[in-house]
Amino acid sequence: MGITKTEIFTRQQNETALLMKALGHPARIAIVEYLLSVNACICGDIVNELALAQPTVSQHLKELKNAGIIKGNISGNAICYCIDETAIATLRGYFGGISDNLEKKKKMCC
Amino acid sequence: MGITKTEIFTRQQNETALLMKALGHPARIAIVEYLLSVNACICGDIVNELALAQPTVSQHLKELKNAGIIKGNISGNAICYCIDETAIATLRGYFGGISDNLEKKKKMCC
DNA sequence: TTTTCATATTGCAATATTACGATATAGATT
DNA sequence: AATCTATATCGTAATATTGCAATATGAAAA
Numbered sequence: 001m002g003i004t005k006t007e008i009f010t011r012q013q014n015e016t017a018l019l020m021k022a023l024g025h026p027a028r029i030a031i032v033e034y035l036l037s038v039n040a041c042i043c044g045d046i047v048n049e050l051a052l053a054q055p056t057v058s059q060h061l062k063e064l065k066n067a068g069i070i071k072g073n074i075s076g077n078a079i080c081y082c083i084d085e086t087a088i089a090t091l092r093g094y095f096g097g098i099s100d101n102l103e104k105k106k107k108m109c110c
Numbered sequence: 111m112g113i114t115k116t117e118i119f120t121r122q123q124n125e126t127a128l129l130m131k132a133l134g135h136p137a138r139i140a141i142v143e144y145l146l147s148v149n150a151c152i153c154g155d156i157v158n159e160l161a162l163a164q165p166t167v168s169q170h171l172k173e174l175k176n177a178g179i180i181k182g183n184i185s186g187n188a189i190c191y192c193i194d195e196t197a198i199a200t201l202r203g204y205f206g207g208i209s210d211n212l213e214k215k216k217k218m219c220c
Numbered sequence: 221t222t223t224t225c226a227t228a229t230t231g232c233a234a235t236a237t238t239a240c241g242a243t244a245t246a247g248a249t250t
Numbered sequence: 251a252a253t254c255t256a257t258a259t260c261g262t263a264a265t266a267t268t269g270c271a272a273t274a275t276g277a278a279a280a
Contacts, residue, residue, distance in 0.1 A: 003235055004268065008161040009136035013143070021134030025238085026119035026127040033123070036211055047256085051118040053240050058258055060238095077247040077256055085212050092209045095202035101146055102195050113265055114238065135268085157226085166269050168228055188226060188277095 016094060019087060022067030027052060027060050035070065035083050046081065129201060132177030137162060137170050145180065145193050156191065 006014050023029060027050060034049050047057045061081065064070045069087045073080045116124050133139060137160060144159050157167045171191065174180045179197045183190040 004135065004137075005162065006136060009140055013136045013139045017134055017136040017139045020130045020139070024127055024131030024134040025114065026116060026123045027114075027238090029123045029127045029130075030119055032208070036208060052115065052238095054257075055241080055259080056239050059240095062258085074247090077254095079257065083208070083212060085209070088205055088208050088212060092202070092205040095198055095205060098142070098146060098193070098198050099195070099202045102193060102198065137268090163270050164227075165229080165271080169268080172228085184277095 019067055019069070019091060022063055022069055023091075025060065027057070028064055028069075031057075031060060031064060032069065032083060035081060126204060128177055129179065129197060132173055132179055135170070137167070138174055138179075141167075141170060141174060142179065142193060145191060 009017075023032070030050060031046060034046065046061065047054045050057055052060075061070070061072070065072055065081075067087070068084055070081050071084045119127075133142070140160060141156060144156065156171065157164050160167055162170075171180070171182070175182055177197070178194055180191050181194045
């Protein structure tokens with residue numbers, strides 16, 4: 001079938017998966033890292049940073065934006081993108097939580 | 111086309127993306143959370159936990175294993191799965207790093 | 221050794237993703 | 251207004267993913 005059965009999972013699980021999925025492509029990881037490497041937002045030169053065509057980059061930016069990982073502000077005829085701290089904090093918290101949990105129940109097997 | 115251009119990204123970026131991609135599906139998030147919710151490893155009842163057919167679950171487990179997020183040990187005629195702390199630590203560190211970084215260069219815009 | 225049980229693999233249909241050329245849009249510049 | 255510049259959208263081809271029925275595998279139990 002090819003369609004994800006979202007209805008059998010919790011809302012939290014679906015949302016977490018969407019966040020992770022948005023970062024599940026090297027171009028989108030590269031975009032996030034680039035946004036991070038420059039102070040503040042980037043208005044314009046994201047396309048030049050990646051060896052991908054402009055529509056492709058635009059599409060990746062859209063996906064990151066839909067997932068809430070980046071924010072875009074219109075600034076003249078360019079658009080100003082930056083990382084949304086909330087999403088990153090969520091991810092940090094998620095993995096931090098798992099990590100702590102694993103530490104506690106340290107190892108009954110494996 | 112439809113094929114990811116891995117060659118234009120760093121090894122790190124590709125590896126991070128693969129880890130995130132493996133978690134970019136609610137079934138795989140559910141599996142990880144289930145493994146975490148039970149003490150130690152699970153030998154057998156993962157399939158019963160999810161409302162998905164056995165081959166589907168098997169496939170998701172395989173992807174998590176390939177990505178290094180879970181480990182599987184053969185144990186009799188069952189297989190014993192558990193979370194690989196290394197992968198989780200990597201991701202925790204990754205988002206922790208971004209988070210710290212964002213905190214520092216607190217906000218020139220957006 | 222035959223059966224049983226748990227998990228993996230195969231094959232396939234439905235759908236999603238990736239990438240990009242062509243084109244549209246919209247604010248800035250002249 | 252005409253043009254430039256930056257970004258978005260459309261359409262489409264190549265490929266990947268999701269899910270499952272059918273079947274295979276392989277160890278344990280009978």
